[in-house]
Amino acid sequence: MIRPWFSGDNGRRRLRTLALAGTVLATLFLLWQSDEPASSRAPSSNLRGPAEPDGFVVGGQYRSWDEQGNLRIHLTSPRIEQFEDTGIAHLDQPEAQLFSEGDPTPWLIESNTGKLEQSSEQLELTGNVRLIRQAGNAPSTLETEALTLDNSNGTVYTDQPVTITEPFGVTHSTGMKAWINERILELNSRVEGHYETVR
Structure with a gap:
């Protein structure tokens, strides 16, 4: 009988490790995509205009x-x-x-x-x-x-x-x-x- 690699206690640990690694990779990818230079962010005065209080x-x-x-x-x-x-x-x-x-x-x-x-x-x-x-x-x-x-x-x-x-x-x-x-x-x-x- 062939047992799947994720069955049993070892398999559950491997599955958790794989899920954790996937979460970390997804988080790093999202941070990399949203990494915008601070200089390109407009201050609130630019958004509302100089004539607005x-x-x-x-x-x-x-x-x-x-x-x-x-x-x-x-x-x-x-x-x-x-x-x-x-x-x-x-x-x-x-x-x-x-x-x-x-x-x-x-x-x-x-x-x-x-x-x-x-x-x-x-x-x-x-x-x-x-x-x-x-x-x-x-x-x-x-x-x-x-x-x-x-x-x-x-x-x-x-x-x-x-x-x-x-x-x-x-x-x-x-x-x-x-x-x-x-x-x-x-x-x-x-x-x-x-x-x-x-x-």
């Missing part, structure tokens, strides 16, 4: 406090897109409340878009920018097309034309700078005002 926030809020723990800025936006490489966040329809020392009434700022540089805490606002300052019963409004908020210095400024509407008149200027804590507004050039006299 690394992440986004819906209904985002940003707050900043001074050294004493007092709230200085409260910024909200329906959508914020973040770009990690540049440290910049793009904001849709941002609205901000700016608090000055000793005054519980904040300045209000709104615009169509904004760009926040996270390292310098500078917020560049563009498109229908409005800065509203509540003074007594009637607010004063500053309107321009571009405005920069420098949170580290507590200033807002622009070199664009501005229109300031107050309860008793309107002022036009090209460029301005305001210090929030000191409540000082400096108009740069081409200042023209129309005021109603109080009787």
Whole structure:
């Protein structure tokens, strides 16, 4: 009687050894086939494109406090897109409340878009920018097309034309700078005002 080479205990060992060897060979073959140079693998930024954000926030809020723990800025936006490489966040329809020392009434700022540089805490606002300052019963409004908020210095400024509407008149200027804590507004050039006299 002829016994097959894989019968019995010796045969089972040979069969297991053969199966193990086949598995190892198949694994080595698959590794060899998938061995792609690292340089040919595209980073995720190439796949999504340079204009696409690394992440986004819906209904985002940003707050900043001074050294004493007092709230200085409260910024909200329906959508914020973040770009990690540049440290910049793009904001849709941002609205901000700016608090000055000793005054519980904040300045209000709104615009169509904004760009926040996270390292310098500078917020560049563009498109229908409005800065509203509540003074007594009637607010004063500053309107321009571009405005920069420098949170580290507590200033807002622009070199664009501005229109300031107050309860008793309107002022036009090209460029301005305001210090929030000191409540000082400096108009740069081409200042023209129309005021109603109080009787």
